[in-house]
Amino acid sequence: MFNTLVLGGTGFLGRDVCEKLVERSGGAEGPITVPTRHPMRERDLLALPTVEVDLADLYDDAQLVHLVAGRDAVINLVGILHGSEADFQRVHVDLPSRIARACVATGVRRIVHVSALGASADAPSNYLRSKAAGEAAMRAAGGSALDLTILRPSVMFGEHDRFINSFAKLQRIFPVIPLASANARFQPVWVEDVAQALVRSLDERWTIGQTIECTGPAIYTLKQLVQLAGHWSGHERWVVGLPDALCTLQALMLELLPGEPLMSRDNLASMKVPNVASGLLPGLERFGIEPTAIDTVMPRVLGHRTWPERLEPIRSEAHRI
Secondary structure (H helix, E strand, O other), X not given: OOOEEEEOOOOHHHHHHHHHHHHHHOOOOXXXXXXXXXXXXXXXXXXXXXXXXXXXXXXXXXXXXXHHOOOOEEEEOOOOOOOOHHHHHHHHHHHHXXXXXXXXXXXXXXXXXXXXXXXXXXXXXXXXXXXXXXXXXXXXXXXXXXXXEEEEEOOEEOOOOOOHHXXXXXXXXXXXXXXXXXXXXXXXXXXXXXXXXXXXXXXXXXXXXXXXXXXXXXXXXXXXXXXXXXXXHOOOOEEEEOOXXXXXXXXXXXXXXXXXXXXXXXXXXXXXXXXXXXXXXXXXXXXXXOOOOHXXXXXXXXXXXXXXXXXXXXXXXXXXX
16 A cells, blocks of 8 residues: 655645545555644545544654654645745745655655745745755755655646635725736646646656646736636726836735735745746646646636625626625
8 A cells, every 4th residue: 555645735735635646546545644733624634535634743853754754655745925034944945854854764765845836046036945945955855865756836726726716806805906016927727737747746757856847728917817817706807007116015015914915025026937837847748637727617616606796796787886
């Protein structure tokens, strides 16, 4: 039986990865362990056959070594979009290095690590620089003792994403959407395609030592994606691109709001790098995966509204909202 540890398995991508791992074996897979600090919250994962949700702290070296020991493969999906430079260092650089060292110490060779499209040591944002540093740290800590595959996905879309869904929600509330970096370019990829590629990497030896770019079939500007989110959700609004000075101000204001921000100044810096495939690395097609277009998934997702929400366009036309 294949025994897999999925770090970050409770997140957006992680849930699909766990489902694909179960599908891979027809439910006869060995244990798929997902560590978390809040196991009772993960009812969806607990419903999957062979998935075990364990209470653990990944930032405790002893617990990490215990988690890794005896695994056939370790999948690292842990990442953050917002935080200080120290936060990015801890999550994107120090943790991958510690995971690699734990694997070497326990004799586990196979690791699949998820980074980010555009990761580079000279990128303009802490996020992208830390992702590149994490790749380098994992290679350095593991060396020839590890069979490492790195996936670099573009921004991912799907039923529970915090990107397209967030912009759709905003357009339910506001009549105008002022938008920073409106011309930033993205090649959005379906989360299920990324999960499928990741799981196939475990079986396909050619992926060892490779960095693989995961992108969708089409390139959009941020403004186009926001407009599509409004159209698909039935709340088309006027989307206004902001000049550079106001972009920074908007990002700063969003950072100050409670909860996880929709955008930060570091996100703004990341969008200076086109989030599109370089064409220099293998892509989803190498797995035989035909990338799924966003307009075949998100209209169905965003159009699935409750009955009161379906009435909103009618109320709007009648000037009742």
